[in-house]
Amino acid sequence: MIRIENISKQNSHRLLFIEASAALNKGEKIGLVGPNGAGKTTLFRMITGEELPDEGQVSTEKNVSIGYFNQDVGEMAGRSAVAEVMEGAGPVSTVAAELRELEAAMSDPDRMDEMDAIIERYGEVQARYEELDGYALEGRAREVLAGLSFSQEMMDGDVGKLSGGWKMRVALARILLMRPDVMLLDEPSNHLDLESLIWLEDFLKNYDGALLMTSHDREFMNRIVTKIIEIDSGSLNSYSGDYAFYEGQRALNEKHQQSQFERQQAMLAKEIKFIERFKARASHAAQVQSRVKKLDKIDRVEPPRRRQTVAFDFLPAPRSGDDVINIKNVHKSYGSRVIYEGLDFMVKRRERWCIMGINGAGKSTLLKLVAGTTQPDEGSVAIGASVKMGYFAQHAMDVLDGDSTVLQWLEESFPKAGQSPLRALAGCFGFSGDDVEKRCRVLSGGEKARLVMAAMLFDPPNLLVLDEPTNHLDLDTKEMLIKALSAYEGTMLFVSHDRHFLGALSNRVLELTPDGVHQYGGGYLEYVERTGQEAPGLHS
Known part of the structure; x- marks a missing residue:
């Protein structure tokens, strides 16, 4: 239905595509992946005709309708x-x-x-x-x-x-x-709660048109797509299978390429050693010449391109007392809308609670009560001894100083840290190279969120209260965050619509429903197994 043939494309000084080709066939459901800035949105815009390739062509069959969803509404x-x-x-x-x-x-x-x-x-x-x-x-x-x-x-x-x-x-x-016959969806899973996300997943699975989409939610991608197109250094590489298959396949390909490269390097070193040793001897002149010619003709194997994998070891959090949060008989209403009537909830040290509930059930309100940014109408919220809290909310970005650059703001926040660890921290959260010189006021919402989270985790509190922390993170940064938080020794209370994040990090579930509040020992995966549903608003 759509053919991308030998396209090359340059944006300002950046080469995005070099003689790249791919196809989207009838009924295919494809995930488009690649690091930030690789050209995913540019590719969508070339398919819709909003942009043209510098060379090559993007062609669509006659009478094929295309629906394009992007973040700019x-x-x-x-x-x-x-x-x-x-x-x-x-x-x-x-x-x-x-x-x-x-x-x-x-x-x-x-x-x-x-x-x-x-x-x-x-x-x-x-x-x-x-x-x-x-x-x-x-x-x-x-x-x-x-x-x-x-x-x-x-x-x-x-x-x-x-x-x-x-x-x-x-x-x-x-x-x-x-x-339409073809849907192009650029990050459709952003801004959705878990119930909407699962509904959209079912809708797209049953949709009989062709689909090309990007998403930072691996679980969502895994359940929908049957093929991956990866943008990698200007090429478009296709993999048959879901995102998990692609990850495994890519790792295998890189391993295979690395061993081919090493074998060839060993062979080249041996040949060069022979040439160096005998080049001055007339008796070996013919052999030396023939080996030089052979070396000239060899197709050189490139080492696999090292992806910038970010990893950051967070400092250990100071130990808190055993009772971290104690909520007793809390009542909370907004006007005529009752959120809680007599909520009792206790959080112990090292517990990791994920809060589940449909829109309006009071998930964010609970986090605000714990953080002290809103007060209960009745009852008490007590924070335990030696608890140092870090609260990440969507408005957390207000703390940034618009005139400072990313690096300056981090240096002001941590005057004793030194530039090197702060640059490493910034790199982990997607600010590499010159990005650290951007002024905070020009950062996108996602970049601001990443910067605030980076600062919070650099000097880790022993209680993390996180409201949708992964909303603006790409797949690699999210993976880094999950790894880092898996090793975190403190206590966590969080809301997220990312099932991979929920499954990897929770060991308790608090479910807010119209019938009352339910607590589950065991994490999100056990909750799904026990209730037979992935979110409270769904009844299977």
């Missing part, structure tokens, strides 16, 4: 979320708009003389609308929005009043409702 206001979603449904939305105009014209007294023509046209347009299944469209739009966790109230409210994350969901819903 543009302006949305003045319409309900449902209307905004239906607007993206292709030809049917144009027909619906004409129907609305004709309905208005039929009740306009100034147009009585045109009424016969209007009524005739209305009949034609209505027939076309029925043919396109237009009357079922609104129901389908509401179904998709409900799957992405919208309440009826939000569906009918002005889309302009929604936050950026919810507008992203509206933009995603437009593409899903459109059901």
Whole structure:
């Protein structure tokens, strides 16, 4: 359906693609992977025709419809979320708009003389609308929005009043409702809670068109894609299988290439030694010449390109007392909305609690109560002896000084640390080379979040309270964070929609439901096994 043939592309001074080729065939579900800045978004833009390759071509079969979701959702206001979603449904939305105009014209007294023509046209347009299944469209739009966790109230409210994350969901819903022949989804799993993520996973598994997507959620990717296209130093490499298969295959390929390289180097060293030893002897001149020629003709094996794998050993956290958090008989409401009625919850040293619950169940509120950024209406929240808390929330980025560079801000935060460990820390969280000279004010939301987390973990507290810590992390940085936190000796209380993160780090689960609060010994994987569901809002 889509062919990428020998494309080369340069962005400013950066070569993104060099004679790269790949294909997206009917019904294929492909994960597009590569480090940040490798050219994933540029590739999407070349497929949609928003950008052109410098050389080569990207061709799409005739009459193939493409739906492209990216993080830049543009302006949305003045319409309900449902209307905004239906607007993206292709030809049917144009027909619906004409129907609305004709309905208005039929009740306009100034147009009585045109009424016969209007009524005739209305009949034609209505027939076309029925043919396109237009009357079922609104129901389908509401179904998709409900799957992405919208309440009826939000569906009918002005889309302009929604936050950026919810507008992203509206933009995603437009593409899903459109059901094009090809979906290009750039990070569709960002900004989704666990229930929406699992709903989207099922939707995409059952979608019969072709799919090309990026995602920083390995579990999500593993369950949907059956092929991986990797952008690696300008090439497009295809692997048949899911993300886990690709990781294993890539490691095997690198190992194989390394041993080929080492064998060839050993052979070359031997030949060069012979040439050096006998080049001055006339009796060996013919042999030396023949070996020199042979060396010139050999195809040199390159060593595998070393990926920048980041690893960081966090300093050990100071020991806290055994009772870390004690919540007694806490009541909390926002207006008429009751969040907790008599919540009791105790956290002991070295426990790692993940908090589960649908949107609005009070997950973030619980973290805010523990962090002291909100107070209970009744009851008490006590933090234990010698507890040093680190709290990562979405607004944590407010602590950054916009005029400082990344490195300056880290140096101000840790005046005794010295540049070398701070540069290493910055590198772990995706600020390599000149990135440390960026001013904090020009950083994206994701970069700010990574910087704040880096600082928090450099001087680790013995209690980490984390609200969606992986939202803006790519797969490699997330993997580094999981490794580092696995070795962390302190106590953790966290909310995350990343199942890999939940499974790797939790050893207790607190589930907030309308029927009350449930506690589970054992981590997220045991919770799934015991309840038969991956999130509280799903009932299998």
